[in-house]
Amino acid sequence: MKETPAMSGVRTSVTHATPLKRDATYDHRAQQTALAIEIHHTNGRTVQSVLVLTPDQMELYAIQFEQLIAKREQARQAGL
Secondary structure (H helix, E strand, O other): OOOOOOOOOOOOOEEEEEEOOOOOEEEOOOOEEEEEEEEEEOOOOEEEEEEEEOHHHHHHHHHHHHHHHHHHHHHHHOOO
8 A cells, every 4th residue: 555644644734625526415314414525735635525514504504605695796796
């Protein structure tokens, strides 16, 4: 097996995570949504993972995204 930076004890910081172009899934038994993401590290390495959200978190982010989409549309109309 090829040794990775994590295996050799080299640690890097995470810079950000981005959603992967896959459908989110909802597990009604666990009452959770899973969203595939890619985690980006300072050394350029990426790792795929899953962001798990509760129903309350999904509702909160749905409201926030709706507000952000409206702000984006307002900026477009204002020519910004």
